[in-house]
Amino acid sequence: MKIIFIAWKNCWQKAGATTLTLLLLSFGVGIISMMLLLENQLSDKFNKNIKDIDFVLGAKGSPLQLILANVYHIDAPTGNIKVSEAQKIIKNPTVKEAIPLAYGDNYEGWRIVGTTPRYAEFYEVKLKEGKVFETPFEVTVGSYAAKELGLKLGQTFKSNHGLDKEGEEEEGHDQLFTVVGIYEASGTVIDRLILTPVESIWEVHDHGDHEESAHAGIVSAEDHDAEDHDAKEHADEDGHDHAEEEHAHEAGHDDHEEEREVTAYLLIKRLPIAPMILPQLVKNTNMQLALPAIEINRLNENFGIGMSVVKAVAILIMIISFLSVFISLFNALRERQYELAILRTLGGRRIQLFVLILLEGLFMVALGLIIGLVLSRVGITLLSDMAKDSFHDEFNAMIFLPQEYYLVGVTLGLGVVASLLPALRAFFMDISKTLSND
Amino acid sequence: MAIIQTTNLQYTFSKGPQLIFPSFQAEENSELLILGSSGTGKTTLLHLLAGLRKPTVGEVKVNGLLLSSLSGAALDCFRGKNIGVVFQTSHFVQSLSVIDNILLAPYFSNNKVSKSDAEKMLDRLNILSKKNKKTSTLSVGEQQRVAIARALLNNPSLILADEPTSALDDENAKDVLNLLREQTHALNAALLIVTHDNRLKDEVKQRIELTALKS
Numbered sequence: 001m002k003i004i005f006i007a008w009k010n011c012w013q014k015a016g017a018t019t020l021t022l023l024l025l026s027f028g029v030g031i032i033s034m035m036l037l038l039e040n041q042l043s044d045k046f047n048k049n050i051k052d053i054d055f056v057l058g059a060k061g062s063p064l065q066l067i068l069a070n071v072y073h074i075d076a077p078t079g080n081i082k083v084s085e086a087q088k089i090i091k092n093p094t095v096k097e098a099i100p101l102a103y104g105d106n107y108e109g110w111r112i113v114g115t116t117p118r119y120a121e122f123y124e125v126k127l128k129e130g131k132v133f134e135t136p137f138e139v140t141v142g143s144y145a146a147k148e149l150g151l152k153l154g155q156t157f158k159s160n161h162g163l164d165k166e167g168e169e170e171e172g173h174d175q176l177f178t179v180v181g182i183y184e185a186s187g188t189v190i191d192r193l194i195l196t197p198v199e200s201i202w203e204v205h206d207h208g209d210h211e212e213s214a215h216a217g218i219v220s221a222e223d224h225d226a227e228d229h230d231a232k233e234h235a236d237e238d239g240h241d242h243a244e245e246e247h248a249h250e251a252g253h254d255d256h257e258e259e260r261e262v263t264a265y266l267l268i269k270r271l272p273i274a275p276m277i278l279p280q281l282v283k284n285t286n287m288q289l290a291l292p293a294i295e296i297n298r299l300n301e302n303f304g305i306g307m308s309v310v311k312a313v314a315i316l317i318m319i320i321s322f323l324s325v326f327i328s329l330f331n332a333l334r335e336r337q338y339e340l341a342i343l344r345t346l347g348g349r350r351i352q353l354f355v356l357i358l359l360e361g362l363f364m365v366a367l368g369l370i371i372g373l374v375l376s377r378v379g380i381t382l383l384s385d386m387a388k389d390s391f392h393d394e395f396n397a398m399i400f401l402p403q404e405y406y407l408v409g410v411t412l413g414l415g416v417v418a419s420l421l422p423a424l425r426a427f428f429m430d431i432s433k434t435l436s437n438d
Numbered sequence: 439m440a441i442i443q444t445t446n447l448q449y450t451f452s453k454g455p456q457l458i459f460p461s462f463q464a465e466e467n468s469e470l471l472i473l474g475s476s477g478t479g480k481t482t483l484l485h486l487l488a489g490l491r492k493p494t495v496g497e498v499k500v501n502g503l504l505l506s507s508l509s510g511a512a513l514d515c516f517r518g519k520n521i522g523v524v525f526q527t528s529h530f531v532q533s534l535s536v537i538d539n540i541l542l543a544p545y546f547s548n549n550k551v552s553k554s555d556a557e558k559m560l561d562r563l564n565i566l567s568k569k570n571k572k573t574s575t576l577s578v579g580e581q582q583r584v585a586i587a588r589a590l591l592n593n594p595s596l597i598l599a600d601e602p603t604s605a606l607d608d609e610n611a612k613d614v615l616n617l618l619r620e621q622t623h624a625l626n627a628a629l630l631i632v633t634h635d636n637r638l639k640d641e642v643k644q645r646i647e648l649t650a651l652k653s
């Protein structure tokens with residue numbers, strides 16, 4: 001038998017009285033740990049994907065929406081821009097590189113993005129198998145999308161119109177996309193995208209579109225989740241009739257060249273003066289230039305305030321729970337003074353009683369800590385499932401952050417502090433007086 | 439050599455009475471009854487003998503060793519090894535079973551006592567069947583037996599009992615007294631009982647009456 005065994009038994013003996021303490025403690029720890037995990041992974045995702053993108057050129061609307069849609073692929077695009085109109089900006093000498101992104105279709109809810117091979121290269125994503133797309137209707141699939149969709153090399157599929165999986169078969173296109181390659185997992189947005197040449201998107205949507213070239217969006221954003229995107233140029237694609245017109249379009253391509261549209265360009269600047277020059281060029285167009293770093297900072301700030309409030313609440317809960325540890329130990333001491341005095345009579349030393357009370361406090365705190373850390377992992381797993389459904393993204397619940405070591409350390413430290421006074425009281429107890437009192 | 443010997447013991451509470459005790463001693467395999475009505479200082483005397491309280495005047499020798507020469511952990515350890523105390527009310531560690539409670543005695547005094555020794559002790563006191571019960575589920579009489587088992591498990595040379603019978607009916611009181619006596623003989627120890635229970639008066643030959651009380 002050891003002091004530690006007695007402390008353990010005592011801890012459970014008071015289970016009823018300690019339930020509230022444990023509950024408070026584990027909620028406090030759980031919330032803080034969950035915030036840490038979320039903050040860490042979100043900023044990781046944001047920073048990884050922002051990489052060296054200096055600007056996003058896209059249709060007018062909310063700049064944040066433009067960024068979220070085109071850098072993180074989690075919101076509906078603001079609309080489309082004309083390739084011809086974008087030329088004067090992307091060909092500007094201050095711009096080093098412009099990567100086009102064209103939306104339009106999805107496969108089982110996973111976004112198909114028309115772009116160039118530079119897009120994946122830019123994120124330094126390597127090929128796992130096959131090759132990078134070259135000709136229209138070839139696709140190279142991100143690792144996570146490939147895994148979830150079960151796509152294999154050489155497999156073909158038909159796309160659905162829009163960004164979200166739509167039940168109606170009529171909305172599908174007849175062209176078959178062929179998987180020619182699969183990317184390696186990279187932790188960037190590429191993982192959850194299906195990449196294809198821009199021309200694939202154009203060709204899919206050309207059919208039946210030429211007579212309505214006046215309207216802005218070949219690439220419609222029929223995202224029902226995002227109703228209030230005021231600047232979004234809704235495109236009604238009701239008039240599709242591919243089969244009849246397929247042959248008629250082979251020749252018509254060149255005529256359409258000026259009317260080609262994309263959703264956005266990701267720009268990398270060559271010269272530091274680019275931020276002064278480029279905004280002038282988009283004036284009086286229906287395009288906008290958004291700066292990812294600034295928008296994400298703004299988002300982080302707003303998010304940060306929310307996080308701080310939640311953290312403050314969690315810290316409050318923790319403080320209350322430490323008070324509760326203190327009070328429950330202190331009260332228990334009153335009831336248990338006789339049994340502690342008996343332990344001294346049996347030969348127990350003062351320091352042993354001190355350690356006993358301290359250990360009881362520590363056990364309580366450690367138990368709350370473990371429950372809290374488990375709770376936060378359960379929470380993150382649930383969140384991850386939600387993120388998986390809505391963004392095709394996930395959070396890793398099975399990691400342990402360095403900040404959490406601090407959380408463990410601080411919590412145990414405060415546990416010692418909360419048990420110190422009761423333990424000292426046990427240390428200095430007058431056993432004779434206690435035992436004469438009955 | 440006497441197992442316990444006191445000389446000129448006095449204790450004065452800071453805001454209370456001054457207690458003056460007669461000197462006495464007890465040998466191996468002997469019994470001593472200290473009688474006194476309520477408030478005459480019986481419990482105080484027992485605490486002085488156990489080294490739980492230091493006398494204002496006078497000294498206590500146990501096994502030839504002056505208790506006042508020990509302090510702190512050494513005193514706790516000496517008490518644990520040599521003195522078994524049965525208090526007026528039995529207190530136990532609520533979270534532990536009967537057997538674990540009595541095993542606390544050897545644990546805290548660093549004595550080597552095996553679990554089977556502890557079981558034998560419970561058997562001798564007729565409570566072996568309760569060994570895995572929580573002490574709070576036991577009757578008062580059973581609790582007293584457990585307290586006695588705990589006091590005896592370290593084979594102490596001095597057994598101190600504070601009012602061991604006052605809460606019990608005649609039959610149980612007799613039982614407990616016999617138990618204490620038997621075990622004292624078995625261990626070749628000295629048994630010292632302080633009580634106001636006059637039923638014990640005729641049972642024990644060696645008696646001291648406490649009367650002295652100065653305010």
Ligand SMILES: Nc1ncnc2c1ncn2[C@@H]1O[C@H](COP(=O)(O)OP(=O)(O)O)[C@@H](O)[C@H]1O
Pocket residue numbers: 433436451452453454455474475476477478479480481482483
């Ligand atoms: N801590 C104390 N302070 C002051 N007086 C005390 C204290 N403890 C006991 N007394 C007094 O000392 C006397 C002896 O008490 P005690 O030894 O408990 O007597 P008994 O056990 O014989 O009933 C009583 O009069 C009691 O009121």
Ligand SMILES: [Mg+2]
Pocket residue numbers: 480481482526
């Ligand atoms: Mg008394």
